[in-house]
């Protein structure tokens with residue numbers, strides 16, 4: 160069982176303390192929902208967990224099984240199985256979702272035909288139209304299409320501890336470690 164342990168985590172952004180001692184333990188198979196007022200730090204926690212350099216960790220620890228998450232760079236955290244689906248997904252002009260997924264998973268040693276079929280099947284599972292796979296990521300996508308496209312990326316990554324923020328409306332972020340590490344489509 161994978162366990163993400165956040166212990167007395169403190170962090171600041173632009174000189175302002177936002178996280179003031181967050182402690183939380185999440186195990187595989189659980190769905191944990193963070194609720195709180197706008198601006199209370201839910202998205203900040205997701206950014207800090209992924210290693211966004213705009214956020215300065217000032218204390219505490221984060222471990223993922225026996226890995227010291229805070230000592231890893233964002234790519235290493237992603238390889239471990241941490242995934243952030245952000246409130247405002249970035250646009251990637253000139254890069255299609257299929258190209259993005261192919262680049263990521265070829266790097267992990269997957270066969271390109273397997274990647275293509277996995278992308279198309281996960282897209283169908285979340286009702287993401289096929290033509291959106293061949294358009295620049297998130298460029299001109301509707302809000303719902305962006306969320307479906309992120310869900311395809313999330314599911315394909317088989318994350319051990321996806322860190323979701325604002326996948327739905329309301330002041331809610333969700334952390335749900337559900338999937339085994341390292342599994343292929």
Ligand SMILES: Nc1ncnc2c1ncn2[C@@H]1O[C@H](COP(=O)(O)OP(=O)(O)OP(=O)(O)O)[C@@H](O)[C@H]1O
Pocket residue numbers: 172173177195196197198199200201202203204213246325329330331
């Ligand atoms: N990159 C940043 N630069 C400046 N301030 C930031 C940055 N990121 C977060 N903040 C500030 O930190 C506070 C917490 O923001 P955060 O986005 O974590 O809140 P939230 O709980 O996710 O809110 P919401 O429910 O509105 O999504 C806010 O006051 C926000 O303006």
Ligand SMILES: [Mg+2]
Pocket residue numbers: 201202203246324325
């Ligand atoms: Mg937020």
